[in-house]
Amino acid sequence: MTTKRVFIAGTALALTTPGAMAGQSADPLAAAEQRAAATVRQMRPDEKTILTHSVMPIDVHKTGAKFPEDAIFGAGYTPSISRLGVPALKETDASLGVAYLEGGRKDWATALPSAIAQAATWNPALVMRGGAMIGGEARAKGFNVLLAGGVNLVRDPRGGRTFEYFSEDPLLSGVLAGAAITGVQSNHIISTIKHLALNGQETGRKFVDMRISDAAARESDLLAFQIGIEQGHPGAVMCAYNRVNGHYACDSDYLLNRVLKHDWSYKGFVMSDWGAVHGVGAALNGLDRQSGEQLDPDVYFDSRLAAKAAADPAYAARLDDMNKRVLTAIYANGLDKFPASPGGAIDFAGNAELSAEVARQGIVLLKNDGRILPLAATAKSIAVIGGYADGGVLSGAGSSQVQGKDGPAVVRPKNGSGSQFISEQYHRSSPLAAIKARAGNATVTFRDGRYIADAVQRARQAEVAIVFATQWMAEGIDVPDLSLPYGQDELIAAVAAANPRTIVVLETGSAVKMPWLDKVAGVVEAWYPGARGGEAIAAVLFGEANPSGRLPITFPASEAQLPRPHLDGSDWVESAGLGEAKVPERQLSADYDIEGSDVGYRWFSRTGARPLFPFGYGLSYTSFEARNLKISGFNASVTIRNTGARAGDEVAQLYLLDRAGAHKRRLVGFSRISLEPGVEKRISIRIDPRLLADWNGSGWQMPAGAYEFAIGKDAETMVTRASIRLPARTWSGPAQ
Template identity: 65%
Template sequence: MTLSRILAAGVALAALSHGAANAQQAPAVDLKAAEARAAATVKQMTAEEKVILTHGPMPLPFFPGTVMPKEAIPGAGYIAGVPRLGVPALTETDASLGVAWVGGLRKDGATALPSGLAQAASWNPQLLYQGGAMIGSEARAKGFNVLLAGGVNLMRDPRNGRTFEYLAEDPLLSGMLVGAAIRGVQSNHIISTIKHFALNGQETGRKYVDIKINEGAARESDLLAFQIGIEQGQPGSVMCAYNRVHGDQACASDWLLNKVLKQSWGWKGFVMSDWGAVPGLDAAIKGLDQQSGEQLDKGVFFADQLKAKAAADPAWSARLDDMNKRVLTAIYAAGLDKNPAKPGGAIDFAKNAQVAEETAKQGIVLLKNREGLLPLAKTAKSIAVIGGYADSGVVAGSGSSLVHDEKGPAATRSLGGDGPFAALMQQSYHRSAPLKAIKALAPQATVTFRDGRYIADAVEKAKQAEVAIVFATEWRTEGLDQPDLSLPDGQDALIAAVAAANPNTIVVLETGGPVAMPWLDKAGAVVEAWYPGARGGEAIASVLFGDTNPGGRLPVTFPASVNQLPRPKLDGSDWVEPNFSGDPEPGKDKLVADYDVEGSDVGYRWFARNGAKPLFPFGYGLSYTTFSRNALKVAGLSASFTLTNTGKVAGDDVGQVYLVSRPDGAKQRLVGFQRVSLAPGASQKVTVKIDPRLLADWKDGGWTMPAGEYGFALGANAQDLGPVVKVKMAARSWKD
C-alpha cells in the first residue's frame, strides 16, 4: 500500500483497526499538495541550498570543537533552514518518553511518560495518542519541531538495554500503538520519526552486529511492525538503525531504505540517520536522505562531497533533488513553516503529569496475588517498605531518552567515567516517591523504610509489620545490554529473605524488561510497574490500595530462563566491551546475530512453536475482579466476542484474538485486541478487523494466504486460550 493510499484511507484504517476504534486522529494531511509544493521549492533552490537540508550537527557541548549554531536549541540535532525560500530550520529532540533532559543543559524540565513497555502494557492506542500529544505540546513550547520518537523495534532478546524504550514483541500490538503515539505527536504541527529501521535488537556491538534473517521472516515480524506503524501514524521521517542487515549498515541499506521503505511501501517522507551511523557518501544513493549529528561520523559526507557528486553526475543530481523533496514534503505536510514552534511557550505541567500518571496506572501489571493479598486495606496498622530508593523516587531508563523535570533527578547513582556521555550514563530516579504516596493513602498506618542494603535489617523490619512491600529496580540504558535476567545488587536474595520472614510480602518491580523471579513461590503478590514515569509513585500506591484496579497486560513474554530463548547466549557478549558509542574494535568487527533461528516467530510465537512454558506469557495480567470471555465469531476478516465483568468491582480487561492454526498447520499470531472498561456484571460486545497480513506468508515479493481452514481463539493471554473457532478462507495473494 502506498503512503498516498494510506493517507486517503487513514481515518478508515484507524476506525476499523485492532483496538483503535476510539483512537483520535491527527489533522488530515494533503500529501499530494505537500509533495507538489516540495517539488516546486526544489526547482527554486541553488546548488548551495540543496545541501543545507541534508546534514546538520548535534548541538550539544559534549564533543571538542562543537560550535552551537545561533538558531539551534540544545538538543539532539539541528538542520539549518533556507530563509530565502521560507523553509524553517529543523530543531530536533529525543522524545520517546518525553522531551529529553540532555543532562539539564537547557535548565528546564519536561514531563516523563512511563517507559515504552509500560505504555504498551496498557494495550490502549488512545492512551498512547494522548501521551504523544502531550510530549509534542511540550516540545513545541520549547521550540522543537522534530521529535525523535516512535521506537517500535520488536523485543527479540529480553536482555536488550533499550527494551524499555520499545513497545512489544508483537508486530500488530507494536504497530498499532506506535502509530497512535505518532499521530499524537504530529497533531502539534511537528514531525515525528519512527525508529530504528530496522532489526535493531541489541546494544552489544550495536554499530556492527550483522543481522541475518530471510526476507519473508523480516516482512512478517519486525518490518510489519514498522509498516503498520507508518500506515497508522504517517510519520514524516524514518530514522535508520546502527546495526548491519545482510552485511550493509542499516543507514546504507539499499534493500531496507529503497526497496522496502520507498518502493514497496511507497513512503514519501525522509530517512534521517541515527547519530554516528553514516558509513560514507554512498549511503545517499542507498536511500539515506539526511546525515544527523554529523560530528559523530568519520566525516561530513552530505555537504560539499554530496554537492560535488551532484554537479558531476546526473544520477546523483536527481538523487539530491529527491532528498530535498522528501525533507520538504515532511515539512509542508506537518505545517512547520506555517505553524512555527517557538521557545518560551506555556506548559501546563500539572495537567501533563496527570497524563503520565494515568499511563502508569493503565500499564501496571498484577502478576501474582495470593489469597487476595491485594488490594491493601487503607486501615492497615503497619507497613514495612523496603528497597528500590522508594523513599526518593522511581527509577528511569537512561541514554538519549532520559527525561527529568526542572529540578533534575531525585537521586543518582553514577557508573563512573569521564567520557562525553558520562552525564547520560547514570542510574537516576524521578521525583515521585512511592513511600510518600503509600503514607498518604494509609495515614493511620505506621510506615517504616529500609533501603535494603543490609538484608538482616530489612528482615527484622518485615517481621515487625503486617505487610512488607519490597521495591526492586532493574536499571537499563542505551549502550549496554543486561548480562542475564537477574535483579542486580543482590535484590533476589533480599526479596527471598523478606518473603520468608513475612508471608504478606508484596514485590513491586520497576524493571526495563523481563526478569527472572527465583523467589516467586515465596512472594504473596507481585506487581510489575516498569519505569512508571513522573507520577510513578502515586500510580503504584493507587494500585496497591485499590483506588486503581490493575488492567495492564504483558506486552512481552517473561521467560523462565535464558535457556528458553532462541539465543541463550547474547551474541558477542563474551568479547564486546560495553560502551555507549559501540564503535568496533580493531579485529573484532565481525559479529552476526542469526535471527533465522526464530524467523518471524518472535516472543510468544517462539514459545508456541516449541511448546515451552514461560514464567509469564504474553498478554498476561491479573485483576481485582474476574472476567468471562466468550462468543467468539469470525466472519471473513472480522472477529467479534463478548467480555463480561463477573466480579464485584469495576475493572478493565483486554480481549485478545489469536490465530492458532492455518491449513498448513499450527501457527500462533495475535490478530486483534481491545481494552474494555466494565462495571460489575456488565458485558460488552467487541468487533475487531483482522489484517490479512497476519494470516499470510511473504513469498516471492508478495503476501500469500493458502486456501483452507483457519483456527482462531479468544484468550486471556497467549497461553490461556478459549475454544477454537474454525473458518474456511479462499486463497489470496497480493502486493503491498
C-alpha cells in the same frame, strides 16, 4: 449501568481515519509531495545541501564550537532557507518526553512511563494522548522534530533499549507506534519512527550484523514498521546503527529503497541515527539526511554530496529527491505555517496526571495470592524495603532520559566517570510518600535494603512487607542476564522467608527471572512508571486503581528458553562509553533466522517451552468472561462481561491458532474495554489479512483452508474459539 471506554485495534481507534489497519487512510505526505517538488525546482545549487545534513548544537568534542543563535541545545539543528520560506529544523530526543541532556537547557519536562509500560496498557488512544503531550512540550520549547516512535520488536529481553520499545509483537507494536506518532504530529511537528531495522541488541551496536531472511523480516519487525507508518504517517524514518544481512542499515538499498520507498511507497525522508553514516554513497542507497554530523568520521552530505551531484546525474537526481522528501515532511506537518518557538506555555500539572494515568493502566498484576491486594487501609504496619522507594522511581538511561523540575531525585553513576548521560536516575515521585498518604493510621517504615539482616528484621515486625526491586537498563548497554542486580533476588527471598505477606513491586525495563516467586504473596510489574510513578504504584496497591495492564513481552523462566541463550558478542565486545567497541576485532552477527518471524510468544508456542509469564498476561481485582466468538471474513465479534464486584478494564486478545491444518500462534487483533460490574458488551475486531499470510518474496499469500481463532486471556490461555474457511489469496502492497 453502561460501559465506558472501548478501544479496538483494527478499527478507527479514534486517532486515524477508518480503514487505517487496511492501509487506506489518507497519507498527508503524499498530499504535500507536489508542493515539495515545486520548491525543489526553485532551489539554487548552493541551497540543495542545506537540508541534507544536521549538526548537534552541542559542543560534544569540547572544541569551543559556536552555533547559530536560533539553534536550541538539543539533538539536531538544520538552518532555514529563508528565501524559500523553509524553516530551520530543531530536533530533540525522544519517545518518553523531551530529553534531559544532563540539564544542559536549564529546563525540565514531563516524563511518560517507558514505552514498554505504555504498551502494557494495550490502549492506542491513551498512547496517542501521551504522544500529543510530549509533542506539545517539545513544541513549547521551540523544537519542531521529535525523535520518537521506537517500534523495534523485542527479540531479546536483555537488549538495553527494550524499555524504549513497545513489544515483541508486530501488530501491538505497530498500532501503538502509529498512535504515538499521530499524537506527536498533531502539534505541527515531525515525528520519526525508529530504528529501521532489527535493532535488537546494544552489544556491538555499531557493527553487529543481523542475519534474517526477507520473508521472516517482512512478517515480523518490518511489519511493525509498516503498520506504524500506515497509521501514523511519520514525517521521517530513522535508520539503525546495526547491519542487516551484511549492509549497514543506513546504507541499505534493501531496507531504504526496496522495502520502505518502493514497496511501502513512503514519501517522507530517512534520517540517519547519530554517528551511523559511513560514506556519501549511502545517498544512492536511500539515506536522505546525515544527522549529528560531528559524530561521523566526516560530513558526507554537504560539499562531498554537492560535488557528486555536479558530476553524476544519478547523484543529481538523488539530491533533488532528498530535498523533496525533507520538504514533504515539513509541509505535511505544517512546520512552515505553524512555527514553533521557545517559551510556550506547558500545563505541567495536567501533563503529570496524564503520565500517571498511563502508569496506572500499564501496571501489571502478576501474582495476588490470597487476595493480598488491594491492601486494606486498616493495616497496622507496613515495611517498605529497597528500590530507592523513599526517593523516587527508576527511569532508563541514554538519549531518552527525561527529568522533571530540580532534576533526578537519585543519581547512581554507572562507573567512576560520573557521567549523567549513562547513569541510574530516579524521578521525583516517592512510592514511600504515596504509600504513607494512603495507609491511614498504619505505621509505615522504610529500609533501603543494603543490609539483608536489617530488612529482614523490619519485615518480620510488620503485617505486610513491600519490596521495591529495580532492573536498570540503558542505551548502549545490554544486561548480561535476567536476574535482578545488586543481590535483590537474595533480599526478596530473605524478606519473604521472614514475612509470607510480602509483595514485590518491580521497576524494570524488561523481563526478569523470579527465583523467589513461589515464596511471595504478590508481584506487581510497574516498569519505569514516569513522572508520577510513585503515586500510580500506590494507587494500584491500595485499590484506587484496578490493575489492567497486560504483558507486552514474554517473561522467560530462564535464558535457556531464548532463541539465543548466549547474547551474541557479550564475551568479547568491550564497552567504550555507550557499549560501542572502537573497532571490531572480528565479525559479529546475530542469527535471527533461528526464530525467524516467530518472535517472543510465537517462539514459545513453536518450541513448547513454558515461560514464567506469557505475553498478554495480567490479573485484575475483578473478573471477566468472554463468550460467543464469531468470525465473518476478516471481522471478529465477541461478548465480554464483567463477572466481578467492581469496575475494571479487560483486554480481549484475538489469536490465530491454526491455519489450514498448520499450527500458527499470532495475535491478530485486540480490544481494551472498561465495564461496570455485571455489564457485558459485544465488541468487534477487524483482522488485518497480513497477519494470516506469509510473505512469498513479492507479496502476501494466504492458503485456502480452515482458520481457527480464539480469544485469549494471554497467549497461552484460550477461553472461546471459532473457525472459518477462507479461500486462497495473494496480494502485494498493504492489506486490502
